[in-house]
Amino acid sequence: MTNNVILPIVLAAAAVLVVVLIRTKKQEKHYDERQLLARNAAFKTAFFTLVSACFICGFLDLLDIHWAEASIQMFLIALLAITVFVCIAIFKDAYFDASKRNRYTFIISVFTLAALNLAVTMVTLWQDGNLSSQVYYLFTSLCFCAVGIVSIVKTVKDKKSEDEV
Amino acid sequence: MKNLRLKSARAALDLSQQQLAEKVGVSRQTISAIEKGDYNPTVNLCIAICKALGKTLDELFWEE
DSSP, X not given: OOHHHHHHHHHHHHHHHHHHHHHHHHOOOOOOHHHHHHHHHHHHHHHHHHHHHHHHHHHHHHTTXXXXXXXXXXXXXXXXXXXXXXXXXXXXXXXXXSXXXXXXXXXXXXXXXXXXXXHHTTSOOEETTEEOTTHHHHHHHHHHHHHHHHHHHHHHHHHHHHHHO | OOOHHHHHHHHHTTOOHXXXXXXXXXXXXXXXXXXXXXXXXXHHHHHHHHHHHTOOHHHHHOOO
């Protein structure tokens, strides 16, 4: 991985860390008992997704099928596991805490980030038969899209069930 | 199994799921899941719901 890829990642991670720390200090998230159970189940599924993906990548490597650099594979697997957790948690009403929040802002942010990442991917994706580092942005975009779609579906379902009550 | 007694006790007090959820400090979806029978609450939550609705544990959660 080249330095010009590492630096933005480190900067982005630092920015996210600062925002998370500020938000955590501002307001503690409160999950009820059902949400905590659902989050545990989501963590478990994400963990097994991570392990399965690692095995598949290792197996492909044994068969001499090199579809991407090891660092890219590692990034994609980690992102996949995180996305699985977030999607399951949203679907089980365990991502947002028990207090009322504006989900629309979250959905808009997610799709904006997806669009930004997709725009960056417009540069060449394949280099010498291997996926280039641009695949980070493509995959990140797809993950944000998945999270956004799940959020919309869940919001619509919630609206329907609220109307039924 | 659906908990219709909880639903009717809530309706008798003219409370929405959201209002009951706020009273006992859980999400609306949790109340909905309990009423639908999709989630078995802990004793602590059962007691909180009973107190909020002015009922006993037997009246709301005991199955004959």
